[in-house]
Amino acid sequence: MKILVIEDDIKIANSLKKGLEMEMFAVDVCYDGECGLDMALTEDYNIIVLDLMLPKVSGLDICTKIRKNNISVPILMLTAMSEIDDKVSGFEMGADDYLTKPFAFDELVARIKALLRRPKNIAPQIFEVGSLKLDVQQKTISFNRKLLELSKKEFMLLEMLIKNKGKVLSKDKLIQNVWDFESDVMPNTVEVFIASLRSKLGKAGCNYIKTVRGFGYKLEPQ
Numbered sequence: 001m002k003i004l005v006i007e008d009d010i011k012i013a014n015s016l017k018k019g020l021e022m023e024m025f026a027v028d029v030c031y032d033g034e035c036g037l038d039m040a041l042t043e044d045y046n047i048i049v050l051d052l053m054l055p056k057v058s059g060l061d062i063c064t065k066i067r068k069n070n071i072s073v074p075i076l077m078l079t080a081m082s083e084i085d086d087k088v089s090g091f092e093m094g095a096d097d098y099l100t101k102p103f104a105f106d107e108l109v110a111r112i113k114a115l116l117r118r119p120k121n122i123a124p125q126i127f128e129v130g131s132l133k134l135d136v137q138q139k140t141i142s143f144n145r146k147l148l149e150l151s152k153k154e155f156m157l158l159e160m161l162i163k164n165k166g167k168v169l170s171k172d173k174l175i176q177n178v179w180d181f182e183s184d185v186m187p188n189t190v191e192v193f194i195a196s197l198r199s200k201l202g203k204a205g206c207n208y209i210k211t212v213r214g215f216g217y218k219l220e221p222q
Contacts, residue, residue, distance in 0.1 A: 006036030033057025067094035107216040130221030161219040
C-alpha cells in the first residue's frame with residue numbers, strides 16, 4: 001500500500017513517514033502544496049494524508065484539483081483546532097475523513113485502515129464522443145482508433161472538453177483546470193492552444209471543437 005503525506009511541518013511529516021513505514025506502508029512525503037499537488041496528480045496512491053494549511057497551494061485547493069481530475073483516492077485531512085470550521089469545506093471539496101491536531105498516531109493508522117476498507121468508487125476510465133476516445137488510465141486520445149500526438153496542455157484541454165461533452169466551457173474555466181496556478185496565463189493563450197488542437201484534429205478528420213461566441217468552447221460530434 002502506498003501513501004502520500006503532504007505536511008509542511010517537517011518534524012511531523014518525517015515522524016509520520018517513519019511510523020507508517022513501520023506499519024508496512026510505502027510512504028512519499030511532500031513539504032508544500034505545490035509538490036503535493038504534482039505528486040497526487042502524477043503518481044498512484046492508495047491514500048493521501050493531507051494537511052489543510054500548506055505553503056504555495058492549500059490543502060483545500062489540492063483536494064479540489066484531485067477530484068476535478070477524477071482521481072478517487074481516499075483523502076484524510078489534518079486540521080488544527082483553529083481550522084476546525086474548515087472541515088466542512090474539506091468534505092465539500094472531496095475529503096473522506098479528518099483528524100484534528102494533535103492526534104495519536106494509533107488513531108491515524110486506524111483511520112487510514114478504515115478508509116482503505118471502504119468500497120472504492122471506480123471513476124470512469126474511458127470517455128467517448130463520437131469517434132473520439134479518451135483513455136484516462138493510458139493517457140491517450142484517439143480518433144477512429146488512431147492515436148493523436150498531443151502536447152501535455154493540448155491533452156489536458158481536450159480531456160476537459162471530452163469529459164464535459166456538449167457543455168460550454170469558458171476560457172476562465174479552462175485556464176483554472178488546465179493551467180491552474182500559473183497566474184500569468186491569458187485568455188488568448190487558450191485561443192492559441194484551441195487553434196493547435198483544431199489543426200491536429202482536423203488532419204485526423206475530426207472537427208468536433210465548436211466555438212460558442214462570447215461564452216467559450218464545447219465538443220460535439222459532427
